Structure formats: structure tokens, C-alpha cells
Amino acid sequence: MASAYCVKCRTKREIKDPKNVTLKNGKKAVTGTCPVCGTKLFKIGG
């Protein structure tokens, strides 16, 4: 399970509904939402 830092919770959360994306610079990333507060989470390197 991927996890990312949630700025709203100010802690690491597991990414809910993670999606693999590719950034404009070609790097892989994972986006999803925080399971606690619903804030969008973003992690580089998926």
C-alpha cells in the first residue's frame, strides 16, 4: 500500500484509491486521497 504525507493531518497516511500517473517531466507518481480527511495526496515515485 502506498503512503504519502497528508498536509492536513500532518502525518503519513495510506493513499486511498491510488492512481499511477506520469508527470510532465517523465517521473512516475501516485495520487489519491487521504482516507481520514479526504485531502488529495501525492507521492513521487510509484
Ligand SMILES: [Zn+2]
Ligand atoms: Zn488527511
